[in-house]
Amino acid sequence: MQPKKTPIAGGPSMTSAHMPSGVHRRARVHTILEHPHPALTRPSVDCDPLDPEIVELTNTLITTMRGMPRCVGLSAVQVGMNVRLFCIDVTGHNKARSCAGLVALANPRILEASGNVVMREGCASIPDFLGDVARAETVVVAGLVPGSAREMVIYADAIEARCMLHEIDHLDGVLFVDRVLDPAAELHTRRRYS
Numbered sequence: 350m351q352p353k354k355t356p357i358a359g360g361p362s363m364t365s366a367h368m369p370s371g372v373h374r375r376a377r378v379h380t381i382l383e384h385p386h387p388a389l390t391r392p393s394v395d396c397d398p399l400d401p402e403i404v405e406l407t408n409t410l411i412t413t414m415r416g417m418p419r420c421v422g423l424s425a426v427q428v429g430m431n432v433r434l435f436c437i438d439v440t441g442h443n444k445a446r447s448c449a450g451l452v453a454l455a456n457p458r459i460l461e462a463s464g465n466v467v468m469r470e471g472c473a474s475i476p477d478f479l480g481d482v483a484r485a486e487t488v489v490v491a492g493l494v495p496g497s498a499r500e501m502v503i504y505a506d507a508i509e510a511r512c513m514l515h516e517i518d519h520l521d522g523v524l525f526v527d528r529v530l531d532p533a534a535e536l537h538t539r540r541r542y543s
């Protein structure tokens with residue numbers, strides 16, 4: 350089946366807010382690895398969400414994500430750690446429907462994925478390009494909260510679903526340019542926001 354180019358309508362809606370436990374204020378913004386850094390194509394390994402280094406890495410990810418305009422997600426590999434950990438926050442994004450607020454998950458698993466929608470996508474590790482990528486429209490993702498190891502299950506759609514799939518791809522060493530439908534036609538030079 351051909352993916353449809355369906356614009357996702359609707360504004361942001363706050364349904365809940367999750368602040369990962371164990372998050373501290375003193376974390377530093379980290380440099381982002383950029384393609385073609387070899388770590389970005391290396392699969393990441395599971396981590397212990399109770400390990401203080403993982404909790405600190407979560408803080409660094411969140412601080413780094415928030416330090417970049419329009420950044421809605423970041424994975425640990427992008428700051429040089431090949432462990433299965435990411436954070437997202439689509440709060441206020443104009444294409445968000447579901448919105449769990451700030452979420453950090455270790456060892457995420459995709460429990461369900463359905464639908465197929467094409468949207469333009471970018472990545473902090475490939476700062477100069479955007480491309481059209483087909484992904485599931487709705488997902489159910491489970492993972493462990495850093496600092497507590499509590500299991501969290503996120504039901505997401507629209508940009509929040511896409512964002513988690515993009516980050517989980519990073520944990521498997523896959524970049525969005527690997528999924529761009531027609532790289533020659535579909536890569537677009539990106540406007541710099543900062």
Ligand SMILES: [Zn+2]
Nearest residue numbers: 471472473474
């Ligand atoms: Zn990315």
